[in-house]
Structures are given as structure tokens and as C-alpha cells.
Amino acid sequence: MDLRERYEALKREIHFHNYRYHVLDAPLISDAEFDRLMAELRQLEAEHPDWVTPDSPTQRAGAPPAEKFEKVHHPRPILSLSNAFNAEETRAWFERIRKLDDRVEHAAFVVEPKIDGLSVVLHYRNGVFVQGATRGDGEVGEDITANLRTVKAIPLKIPVTDGRIGGGREEKQIPLFELTSPTHPLSSNIGLIPSYLVVRGEAFITIKDFEALNKRLEEAGERTYLNPRNTAAGSLRQLDPAITASRPLTLLVYQVVYAEGGDVPSTQWELLEWLRALGFPVTDIARRFTDIESAIAYAESWAARRDELPYEADGMVIKVDDLRLAEELGYVGKDPRGAIAFKFPAREVTTKLLSIDVEVGRTGVLTPRAVLEPVEIGGVIVRNATLHNFDYIAEKDIRIGDRVLVKRAGDVIPYVIGPLPEARTGTEQPYSPPHICPACGQPVEHFEGEVAWYCVNAACPAQLVRNIEHFVSKGGMDIAGLGIKIVEKLIESGAVKDIADLYYLTRQDILEAVTKKDRETEKEPPGKIADNLLAAIAASKKQSLPRLLAALGIRGVGEVVARDLAQAFGSLDALAGASPEQLQRVEGIGPNIATAIVDWFRQPQNQKVLDKLKAAGVWPVMHSSQSEQTTNGPLSGLTFVITGTLAGFTREGVKEFIEQNGGKVTDSVSKKTDYLVLGENPGSKLQKAQALGVKIIGEEELRRMVQ
DNA sequence: GATCCTCGAGTTCG
């Protein structure tokens, strides 16, 4: 075999292994072996530069940076899709097209994922990738060929293999179908491949790759990206292909835009298989249905399981399988009638940042809050979102008036992911943090090495309200019926100046506060409210020492630390007399928390609070049975994390159950987690657990472990 | 000294 033959065989082999790795995700050789093949190819090309063709694997990277992107006219318009936001609207679409054409009645549908990425158009002449473009306005896009070449999932040559591999040693002829995915064997012949073929696909970055990229950027101290979509779009619009090459882009192909001189299947379902056979990456969750209801059910099933997808999807596309029928159904504006996007509820939306409010927490920390133009996210109208802290605003360069991307953490709590600088008009105003507390007007302070800004005024009314809120909360002294409104009135009237005053309230104090409240919302007579509240306050005197300790609001002392302290010291008297050294003997207590505790007990106003609590009979001590550690239960030594909703347990209930049997419950999944207890509608802990290989059990298994 | 883990604190809407 001469060198030229070896060169051609090498190219085939590299294309094939690239395909196995980047398209099928099933490599046959190691990275090192692959690198060796590439090195040999480069060597041959260095010796024979005239042999190099555009479809050589070496051509993926290395094009010099461009000045600008050239315009590309698409051979046919690249269309958009009309949307359906629920099953009802999807059925309405079906009815509309059924009335237009009788054949729709018995038509089949193909359902595919609608990936949130960037639409791209790829041109192949005689099987060689010659040009790639963005969608642009649908008529004219931008030439990003050099960038797309670096995307390894894009075949530079189709079919990606003609079945001959291993050239140079023992050349083998392998039937094409064996080279494709075992789950999708080829059923039909490829036919005559068009001499000019234009396909459309979606370029994107998987969630995993996005997170890894952002982590890398963060560690390098660089600006992170907002979401996979923005990253994919930004990466493909780089003038320097070397940057694109460094980004983990991939793609899935789903449409033939134009074909000349060859055969193209006439149904969407066959088309997907045909594209796959040519070596294009094609989704493996597409399904064909012979009735619209099954198609809708399938789309809905993915709406519920969208977190299982490796990429961000904003919906599923339902297409009429018969491509000729779809074409004949025509268009509404730029939307073809033959397909519809079944949209998932948006989880991330953009809206305008109107202003930034500042809240004062019970510890005095100032927290910025975004006031937004109201938007619906996942079924609720969001008007506010947290901005975490002032550094966050500066790092992300968030300005008032910006369009910002908002998401609900765990689909619950809204937060601002970041601004969309490209949407700026020039009227946006940078934000500067306040120098005084918005509640009391005293100057704010910042401590070395910390991010937070504090209002240090011990008499700040906002802090007092939050302090009492925390004290009476469910996890604290659990005084039901004492909400923020009544607390504010009680403070206003002077009846409450600290948490201990709650235990000295008269019926008259409460009556006054309650009657001053907005009467329209009253459901019960004030007298009854006052009596209930007095009873709840009296009942709270019996709360345990750990609860009281956590409720006091000592910095760094929450539920867990309070329990450990209570167990170690047994009473508030013992704790008040403890030295920093004694405190630090408790696991989890270091110098900082020890100092915070000692300081708290030393404050005169806190000593007064303690005296008043003691006098009111709020002075729990640990009983020996309470402090007894469950060290020999069936779950001892095991750490559990809970996610989702369990059928037979509340969150508190399952925690107690595990702890009573000697197990430990923490909030975050790590390598030290033994089991993840999985409930309905799990959160991101599930992915984390899967990534770390943590064992996942249901509540049944948990119960069995105890028996 | 760096890294991992855990805890605390704050957060929104219906």
C-alpha cells in the first residue's frame, strides 16, 4: 500500500472514530490511540501539503481569526414554528389542519425535542462540508463555517464512513448499519446521496458541559456564562475559531432544507433515520405516533421529565410525518402549518430590572432585592427576585434598567442570573450600594474578609422585627398566630422591645395591636385572636433548650449547632459561663462561632433578655433522655440527604425517623453522603447524587433498612 | 494552605 492510500485510509479511520466518540458517544479506541492517528495524519500532511482537502480531520481547528462574518443567503427560508402552550392548544392546531386537509385525520406524527440552542444550516457538496451558517432572519444568515468545523459532532464528510476501516493494516469491510448505534439499526438503504445537500440542526451545549465550563471560568477568575443557550450562541459568533474550538459545542440534525441530485426520504421519521445513517447526530428520543393524542401524551411526558434530558429543552416539536402533506398544508406567515412547538412552561425568562430595594435581615445584613417588571415563570407572577449581595451585582455588572435573566431556584425562589448586555440602550444606570441602613438611617459597615454589609445599630427597628419573627418561627419557639403585622404593631406601641417582652404581653397590648390592623382581612374577633395568641405564647415556654438556643439568634448558631451545644452544656446557665476553649471542644465549633457565643452572652441587653426569660419561666434544660445519643440504631454511621416529596413522611418526619434510628441527615449531597432518599418531584440533588454515584433509595427501602 | 463539607441565613409567591 502506498503512502497516498495510507493517507486516505487514515482520514477514513479518524472520521469514523470521531463519529463513534462525538456522535454515538461510544468510542472504540482510547484518546491516546486517537491522538496517535491524528499525529500520523499531520505528519503525512506536512510532507504532502497538496494532498490536504477541506474534509481532512486536521481542518477542524486552526483557521485564522476573521474580520467579520459574511452574509449567506439560505437556499430556502429557514422557518420558525408556532407555539402551543398546552394540550388544548395542540388539539386546536390539529383541528385546524384537519379541516384544511382530510388526510390529516389519519396522519402520523413525529415528536422530537426542541432544544434551546442555536439553529444552524450546514451545506454539503458531493458529501463534503463546505459551508455553515446561522439562521439569521431566516432568509440571510452569517457564514460561520470555520467555527462550525471545530464542532466535532458535525461530519466533515458524509457518509461519515463507507464501511471501510482499518486501512493500512487489515482493511475490513463492515456493513454500515453495524457502525451506527445498536439501538438504531438502519432499516433502509441510503439511496443516492444528493450532490448538494443542505441540512438544519440545533447547535448547543449540554448542561453538564456548561456547568464544567463555568466552573473552569470561575476558577480562572473570568466572567461566567448565564446559561447553555447564551454560551452556545456566543461561542459560535466568535471571530476566532480557536475560541469556538475550546467550547464544548455539539449538535443534533433534524431537517433537510434543500437537496439536489439525489434521494431524500419522504417522511420525517425515515428522514431522521436517513440522516443518522449518513453520520449526522440525530436525537434518540424522537417517536412516531399514528394519532395526535398519543403524540401529545408523549410530549407531555417529557415536560414532566425535562430534567432527565442532558440539554436544556424549551419544548417538544410535533410534526406531521408525511413531509409532502406537511408542505401542502402551507404556512401562516413564517410558520409552517405542518408542525407545532409544544412548549414547556418557561423556567428562565428575561424581564426589565426596574429598581433595587435593600432589605435588612435579623443579623443586620443588607440584602439587595431586584424589583422587576412582573413576569410569569413556571406558573406564578414574579415581581421580585433576590440579588444575593452587593458584590454579586458588581461582578455581574447588573444595572438598573437592564434586561435581566431570571430563574426560580429549584423552581421556587426567583433569583437574577445576570444581565443581557446586548439589549442595552444606554439609559441603564449602574447601581451603588447604600451608605446608610434603609430602615434606621445609621451608617452601614463592612468587615474585613466578608462580603456582607451590616447595619450595626443594635436598636435598628427592622432588625428587631426580623429577630422576633425568627424567634417565633416554626423552627424556633413556634408561636402560631404571631405574624409580622402584629409584631410591627407591638413594637410600634412600645409593648415589645426585645424577644423576652413577648412573655410579658397583656391581653390589652395584643388587643390594641390587633385592632390597629387592617380590619378588612379580619376573620376572627380581636378578643379571640388575643386569647389564642396568649395561649400560644404560654405554650411556647415548654419548648426544648435546642429550640430556644437556636431561636435566640446568636450568630452562627442555627438548628444543628444549637442541638450540639445543648447536648454538651445542658443549660443556658452552663453555656453563659463557658469559655471559648470549652466551647471549641464541641465538634463544629471553631474560634469564630465560640467568640460569637461568648460575645452574645456578654452583651448587657442580652443578659437582660435572659433574666426576663428566666423570670417568665422560659428556661429549659436538657433531660438525660434528650441528650442520649442514638449511636447504635440500624442507620448509625450513615448520612442521608432527602429530595422531593415523600408520600408517608413530612420533611421533618423523615428527618426525625432517620435520626431516631441513628442516622444523620444533611442538606447537601457530597461524597460523604451514603443515601439519597428520593421522593416525588426531586430537585437537583438527584443529578448531584447520580454524578457522585451516591446510592439512591425510595422511602420503602428506607423503612426496610430500619427493620 | 488548599479543598471539601456542612451550616446558617436569606429568599418569593399563593
Next chain:
DNA sequence: CTCGAGGATC
């Protein structure tokens, strides 16, 4: 759920 920070561990 997120971020920040304290503490434990290597």
C-alpha cells in the same frame, strides 16, 4: 436553592 463562611480534613 443560592451564596458565603466556618470548620474539618488532607
